[in-house]
Amino acid sequence: MTDFPRSLIEFQRCFPDEAACATYLFAARWPHGFVCPGCGKTKAWELQTKPSTWECAGCRKQTSVTAGTIMHHSKLPLTTWFWAAYLMATHSNGISALQLQRQLALGSYKSAWLLCAKLRRSMLAPGRTPLAGLVEVDETELPCRSKNDPPAGGRGRGHQGKILVVGAVEVLDGGAGPGRIRLKGIPDYSAANLHAFLAAHLAPGTTAKTDGLPSYAGASSVHHDPHVVGKMAAHIVLPWVHRVFSNLKIWALGVYHGLRRKHFQSYLDEFVFRFNRRRPRHAAFRSLLGIAANHAPLSYQMLISPEAKA
Numbered sequence: 001m002t003d004f005p006r007s008l009i010e011f012q013r014c015f016p017d018e019a020a021c022a023t024y025l026f027a028a029r030w031p032h033g034f035v036c037p038g039c040g041k042t043k044a045w046e047l048q049t050k051p052s053t054w055e056c057a058g059c060r061k062q063t064s065v066t067a068g069t070i071m072h073h074s075k076l077p078l079t080t081w082f083w084a085a086y087l088m089a090t091h092s093n094g095i096s097a098l099q100l101q102r103q104l105a106l107g108s109y110k111s112a113w114l115l116c117a118k119l120r121r122s123m124l125a126p127g128r129t130p131l132a133g134l135v136e137v138d139e140t141e142l143p144c145r146s147k148n149d150p151p152a153g154g155r156g157r158g159h160q161g162k163i164l165v166v167g168a169v170e171v172l173d174g175g176a177g178p179g180r181i182r183l184k185g186i187p188d189y190s191a192a193n194l195h196a197f198l199a200a201h202l203a204p205g206t207t208a209k210t211d212g213l214p215s216y217a218g219a220s221s222v223h224h225d226p227h228v229v230g231k232m233a234a235h236i237v238l239p240w241v242h243r244v245f246s247n248l249k250i251w252a253l254g255v256y257h258g259l260r261r262k263h264f265q266s267y268l269d270e271f272v273f274r275f276n277r278r279r280p281r282h283a284a285f286r287s288l289l290g291i292a293a294n295h296a297p298l299s300y301q302m303l304i305s306p307e308a309k310a
């Protein structure tokens, strides 16, 4: 089996049933063989009576391949999880819960939404390497809506709020193109917020090219390269971050009809995940399932109140 399927036909061949999905998850979760989450011992046997479950030879704890992962206690078959991960990861624009519900014939919108939300949380890879080299940094505003607002484009646009976003884009050698990106929703453009963003996402010694907003000045450990320009010229001085922002706006309106304030950061994370894995797109599937298999479980409550800590 290849590392990741490159087409729907190949996907179907790789993951025809629960057993095939479980084998793949096992390898993603325990690449060096089973490790008991209870005692850390590696000797275990697979149970004949329960599917994809191992019993530790040391402490006798039984562990299913999904126990303690994002798929913990899910009533959905693994094949459904895999289809959803494949569609979310490889679709160039991503897929909404409603589209997923239809494509996978899921019983309710809520279970489609939960599936999407859990996979979206698996799009933030732990231990990401910070951006480095020459990095364009800029800010923008995105319209967002609360639960009761109509989707953007309809009446009631006036009710929409704005969310401020700061973004960073690596510039490849000689401006050949964009490398990786980072996006973060922030409450205001204060030095504290912008400096925290730079510290979290840019490696020490990185050169941050900005539009000269004074709040960037004085950030520690990065070289600040301000280019004070009028609004019209900013897209010329900072072309890549501007292109990312305009793609982000089109995506947010097109796929989600405007982002919801409550889940804003997880949508930004989804956009970043997809952008950073655009070549090859299909490798994103392996990446997504790899993170999902190693991600602690999330309850519905945790998902609907993102501020709650896992």
Ligand SMILES: [Zn+2]
Binding pocket: 036, 037, 038, 039, 040, 041, 056, 057, 058, 059, 060, 061
């Ligand atoms: Zn054990």
